[in-house]
Amino acid sequence: MAKSAKTEKKKAAAVEGALNPELQQLIERLPLWKRPGYLIRRLHQVHYALFFEECQEFGITPVQYGLLTILSGNPDSDQISLAQALGIDRTNVADVLTRLAQRGLVERTRSIEDKRMVLARLAPEGEKLVAAMHPAMSRAQERLLDTLGEREREAFLATLLKLLEANNKYGRAALATSKFGD
Amino acid sequence: MAKSAKTEKKKAAAVEGALNPELQQLIERLPLWKRPGYLIRRLHQVHYALFFEECQEFGITPVQYGLLTILSGNPDSDQISLAQALGIDRTNVADVLTRLAQRGLVERTRSIEDKRMVLARLAPEGEKLVAAMHPAMSRAQERLLDTLGEREREAFLATLLKLLEANNKYGRAALATSKFGD
DNA sequence: CAATATTACTCAGTATACCGCCTTTTATTG
DNA sequence: CAATAAAAGGCGGTATACTGAGTAATATTG
Numbered sequence: 001m002a003k004s005a006k007t008e009k010k011k012a013a014a015v016e017g018a019l020n021p022e023l024q025q026l027i028e029r030l031p032l033w034k035r036p037g038y039l040i041r042r043l044h045q046v047h048y049a050l051f052f053e054e055c056q057e058f059g060i061t062p063v064q065y066g067l068l069t070i071l072s073g074n075p076d077s078d079q080i081s082l083a084q085a086l087g088i089d090r091t092n093v094a095d096v097l098t099r100l101a102q103r104g105l106v107e108r109t110r111s112i113e114d115k116r117m118v119l120a121r122l123a124p125e126g127e128k129l130v131a132a133m134h135p136a137m138s139r140a141q142e143r144l145l146d147t148l149g150e151r152e153r154e155a156f157l158a159t160l161l162k163l164l165e166a167n168n169k170y171g172r173a174a175l176a177t178s179k180f181g182d
Numbered sequence: 183m184a185k186s187a188k189t190e191k192k193k194a195a196a197v198e199g200a201l202n203p204e205l206q207q208l209i210e211r212l213p214l215w216k217r218p219g220y221l222i223r224r225l226h227q228v229h230y231a232l233f234f235e236e237c238q239e240f241g242i243t244p245v246q247y248g249l250l251t252i253l254s255g256n257p258d259s260d261q262i263s264l265a266q267a268l269g270i271d272r273t274n275v276a277d278v279l280t281r282l283a284q285r286g287l288v289e290r291t292r293s294i295e296d297k298r299m300v301l302a303r304l305a306p307e308g309e310k311l312v313a314a315m316h317p318a319m320s321r322a323q324e325r326l327l328d329t330l331g332e333r334e335r336e337a338f339l340a341t342l343l344k345l346l347e348a349n350n351k352y353g354r355a356a357l358a359t360s361k362f363g364d
Numbered sequence: 365c366a367a368t369a370t371t372a373c374t375c376a377g378t379a380t381a382c383c384g385c386c387t388t389t390t391a392t393t394g
Numbered sequence: 395c396a397a398t399a400a401a402a403g404g405c406g407g408t409a410t411a412c413t414g415a416g417t418a419a420t421a422t423t424g
Binding site for chain 4: 227230231234260261262272273276296297298299300
Binding site: 031032033035036037038039040041042043044045046047048049050051062063066069070072073085086087088127130131134137138140141143144145146147148152155156157159160161162163164166167168 | 202204205206208209212213214215216217218219220221222223224225226227228229231232233244245248251252255267268269270319322323325326327328329330334337338339341342343344345346348349
């Protein structure tokens with residue numbers, strides 16, 4: 001195929017550096033590679049893989065660690081608050097909490113003031129794990145953006161936040177808005 | 183929101199509670215909204231929500247549409263090739279194909295040359311659906327990046343591609359660069 | 365203060381997404 | 395050409411992630 005003027009233009013617009021020619025071909029031929037939703041799904045999977053590689057020994061998933069993180073700063077939170085803070089569905093929070101409780105990392109109690117609520121807090125084991133795992137989790141985050149320069153990394157993160165703020169209203173897992181901006 | 187007294191109590195508990203100060207420092211150094219993996223997971227969810235909103239009437243998920251897209255350009259592909267093209271696990275491809283076949287959108291046959299392989303292709307119904315759904319899918323993609331200006335959007339997509347290229351090796355769902363194309 | 369609405373949660377069901385183990389078929393090799 | 399390795403897929407299991415229906419407790423209201 002003659003990829004004349006169009007490709008030239010695209011390359012000129014690209015930020016820094018040229019892409020692998022094989023990947024460039026994929027983009028040209030598989031329409032999937034022009035869909036941002038697809039690219040984001042793939043990057044999400046890559047992060048999972050990196051996270052697992054770094055955190056293998058702990059047997060904790062990204063979502064589980066996120067939940068533990070929130071609990072470490074907000075003990076005795078109810079499930080809906082946790083869901084809003086994490087940006088996942090409330091039924092999902094219950095599932096994750098069940099698994100974490102089975103491993104003795106969190107403790108759940110019925111609230112006395114409001115008997116509908118189930119409050120969760122870190123067990124001592126959980127606190128230890130959050131601290132012990134933090135470096136590995138941190139490495140996974142760093143490795144994900146490793147290839148980016150300082151400027152590109154910051155621009156990328158800024159754009160991610162911008163997109164999330166603009167689209168926060170979608171889905172049952174909308175975040176509590178106060179999480180952004182402060 | 184009207185339960186300000188309770189919220190106050192919760193905050194007070196968080197402050198007075200037996201919070202490990204070292205743990206707090208650790209968590210505050212890399213809070214959720216500064217973890218790229220977390221932000222990408224959230225954006226992934228947002229895209230799903232947008233996709234469902236636009237494509238509700240068709241009852242097709244992003245992954246299903248991705249698979250149909252590949253099949254429309256590459257009839258009679260085997261499951262492993264499809265997995266590599268889509269960037270998902272091969273067992274997952276089998277699951278998705280089963281659901282699509284149940285709805286009469288794809289057809290599966292055993293290859294004659296290699297009896298191990300299951301080849302998939304679009305049924306006429308599937309071809310119709312791919313065409314009919316395309317505008318809605320496109321709208322979901324556009325809405326996701328709607329708030330970005332032209333330059334920021336291109337920079338974002340370029341960075342996404344760069345990150346995928348750099349991290350291609352991770353996970354069972356590593357993409358193939360050779361199967362499709364020529 | 366009883367009827368009603370809302371809230372927090374549970375449960376069942378669907379759809380990704382992955383791993384490890386196994387069988388069948390094909391390819392390789394001594 | 396038989397023994398073995400490799401490839402393709404099936405199957406069972408785990409962990410998100412969400413929808414919709416239903417239950418118990420609390421809040422609101424006529």
